[in-house]
Amino acid sequence: MSAVQIAGRIAGVDAGAPIRQSSLWQDAWRRYVRNRGAVAAGAVFLVILAWCLVAPLVSPHDPNEVDFTNAYQGPSWSHPFGTDQFGRDLFTRAALGGRISIGIGFGATLAILGIGVVYGSVSGFVGGKLDNGLMRFLDALYGLPYLPFAILALAIIGTVNFWTMVVALSIASWFITARVVRGQIITLKENDYVRAAKAVGVRWYAVLGRHLLPNTLGVLVITIFLELPGVILGEAFLSFLGLGINPPDASWGSMAQDGRDAYRAHPHIIIIPSLAIATLVLCANFIADGLRDALDPRTKET
């Protein structure tokens, strides 16, 4: 999933010129707020985040308390999302599940960025034979499905928790990010100010750290929101295949899996977490679009 989306949409950014640093972020902000879809998506995204953070704190229900007399209730005033088979309040649990899903999402995305930035900047910065080798390797693996490797990784680690999920989801998902970073670095490397810096004897790590990496920041921010949907859906897929994290914790994916068996009698248990996933993914996509248009106006669609 992530591969697909990024492959298409990053194309413009990939070849793009470096993003100017000066008032870049102010300009970008101005352009972003003009995009109504992106602003709305950002707002919904923040609302979801706030709900995940705050709801469990203020909720009158203990998310893990088992009370069979309350099981399988549909949505009501005291339980806006209903209850599950243990009588646990799904409004609170979905918020907690959101923390885990979003947390794993950001965790894995950052891991992907980390690996991608190292790989891409080494490749792009050093260049030559090394670059050629690293890139041929990426060419071959481009589009490799992450799921088999994620399943293998989870099987190796054995117990599934937050961090193993992050590892599993990032282990085979960083190829595209690496390629994008490399593209940026190579383009930037040819810039006059970088050449100048080199000419006056600035050390390579200073060039890389002070001039090149900061200028890829815009692209990286876009990449976060491009990767996020794929990672969140990936976590949901793994949970759905029964490889989710340990109870009583739950992510949206594992909550949806819990709900599938009972979907005929109690559809809310699968629908609520699934819609939460869908909403979040939708928002992330819109935000990514908005960010791309804002940070890299040349590729703006008509």
Add this chain to the structure above:
Amino acid sequence: MAAYIIRRLVWTVPVVLLVIFMTFMLMKQIEGNPFRKSERAVPAAVQMNLERKFSLDRPWYVQYANYVKGVATGDLGPSLVLRDRTVNDVVAEQFPRSIELGLLAFGWAVLLGVPAGVLAALKPNSRFDYGAMLFSNVGFALPNFLVATLLIYFVSVKWGLLPTSGWTTWQHKILPSFTLGLVPMAYFARLVRGTMLETLQQDYVRTARAKGLRRRRIVTVHVLRNSLIPVVTAAAPLLGYIITGSFIVENIFAVPGIGRYYVTAVSARDYSVVMGLTVLLSIIVIVANLVVDILYTVLDPRTREART
């Protein structure tokens, strides 16, 4: 051109070897006994016989060497769990079904996604455009297990229009392939719309229009052709998606393909099947990338220099 192709081909070999090696080492790290399938303990004698039979008592580098030799000669070894079958048997019988599922999903995407994108681009900001793009966004975002569950409930269980699961007649194949095709469909619609809009702005299109060529002709001859190049190149990354999605879809719709068996094989510690399928999937992706890159170079000469 030829040099480029040869260079790419040569690079494929070490990458394949590396993937085999990585998968092999990963598998070795997984704890668990493939011969203990239930609570029942396996007596030592039985365990020993099984390890001897499947050469698991040999050092790992011997096993690896034998395995690479096997892959080179097209023999993926025996299954440790499906005792009547070899991995080649599993692949030969079940892989075509997964390919069929993938192709049908791709078919849905081309059939519905491309026209939707074209029409949306021809009338940008129209209601149709908004509708198609909304659908595209929703298609991306809805987890396919929800889509599958809802489709089965309404179409099969409630209305009785199509079978709930299985993979025998064409009726059985509609729902699984549609579910799996949803994301590629959404993707194509968006991709084609984007490239179409871009192409419509190009100088040569304006020139053609200025010369008084009919709009329909411009669209079909110039714009559409150029806009479809990205669709070709998107096939490779989509393959990765389709493989991933098939894991879920095959599970829910009881499609007897390899995606479903993969998950079972990992938990059953059927090392040879997991190895075989992982290596096979990787080789397919690698070859697909190769083909697409070559196709792309042929279709769009401008990229030749850029890709060293």
Add this chain to the structure above:
Amino acid sequence: MRLRIPVLLAAAAVVAVAMVAAGCGGGGEQERAGSGGQKAASQVLKMAWGAEPPSLDPGLATDTTSSNVLLNMMDPLVRLGPDLQPVPALAESWDVDGKVVTFHLRDDGRWTNGDPVTAHDFEYSWKRTLDPKLAADYAYQLYGIVGAEAYNNAKPAQAAALRDKVGVKALDDRTLRVTLTSAQPWFVQQAAHHSFLAVHEPTVERYGAKWTEPQNIVTNGPFKLAGWKHDASITLVKNADWRNADRVALDRVEGRIIVDGTTRVQAFEAGEVDALDGGGLPPADMPRLKQLPEYEKYPALGTYYYGFNLKNIPDLNQRRAMAFAIDRQSIIDNVAQADQIPATGMVPKGMPGFETIQQDFLPSRADLDRAKQFMARVDDPKRKITLFYNDSPGHKEIAVAVQAMWKELGIDATIKAQEFAQYLEFLGPPPNDAVYVYRLGWIADYGDPMNFLELWTSKSGNNNSRFADPAYDRLIEQARNTPNDEQRYEIYRQAEAMLTGPHGRLPIAPIYWYTYTNLERESVQDTFEINPLDQFDLSKVVLKET
């Protein structure tokens, strides 16, 4: 192509509407048909199998699905009657003389290629299963036979010599003599297990591992394997030449392989299959399914239990407190939901000798008062414990419920899931030190309490609790050599009391005794029966008009 566009939008609308509608939609009601008695004209049963059989070779099969397919294609020496006692099948009679069992075979057993079924086929098959080169997982099912374990354990050089020492011999075509290591009063009924079926030697030798494919296979039972699309379907057809063929009603059994529980239920409710194979219904959907007229349940011989790692919870009072705090009935009613029976001990209800052995040692309902009293007597209570389970469906929910029940005792249990294969390694024996409590289940191989009680001997590979008591081991050994049923049951009673009785050591806290639940169309409901060992006999099924 343009015509397709509305389809696309319609599909979008469907999804959108579906999301709303499913929110309020209820379950589909099944019409209740009157029970008809007329035999239907078409005798084709459509059913769903719960798994792809990993092997249809009696020597190599280990799972329930393979076992059931096999037992319907093959003629065992004996089958199990309603009370689990052996009844004649291919063997018309047998004599038991201490450690020697002699089976007398019928003369009308036929392989599907016309060859007669002889005692030599059995001798060949059992020795083949024990052959170290075949490396059969279930070779140990035959370890009760003299020389069997030694042969199975043989190095390649000695194998041939040890093969001849295995205590199974065809005296003539119709007489099979088996010599056992001890009296083993359950041996004859054990012979109903699929590991004791015969295979057709020329076919096996000719096709090797591929002999079970439909185009090669030769069988000798009521049905023939007509088709086997791997992971997709298994088709059986009536074997018209079988010795009892005129009593078999079904002409054809079209089986689909559907692994996922929810998918299986959907296929049934959409009318695509007439019966499931008892492979378990999704627990979360049980309250709804139990209302359907097609719902059926059968008693099973199996125990679902929590085991204690005695190293980490050494205090007997704490174990007893934890065992008493579990509300078994509530777990069954609210979580497992399949009409299981609260387990008051290890040996399950329905087992021969159960009335002697079981004294209702553990409470069905939580007995919190006594549990707290026991807990108060613990010197050094372990309040932070870890409960492990494997991540297959259903176990998580029970763990969550038990976790909440133990909280009442002030015990804070962290629950951890592991994948099955890894889990089994983790449990040892001996179990990993991280384990305080683990969940496992045991389904009987044969109908004698030995099969459950021998698990807790100190050398047992299935004793993951670190419970080791020489007195217990001696009791089990004594039972092995006690052919008289009543005397043996009395020994079992003592053994059970040492596990779960008022003065027992409580290495385990049994939770429930299994039931098999199933969905069966009313046309087959009367004749489709699952026995306590999870076997069903399709030769008895008759499709009726409804």
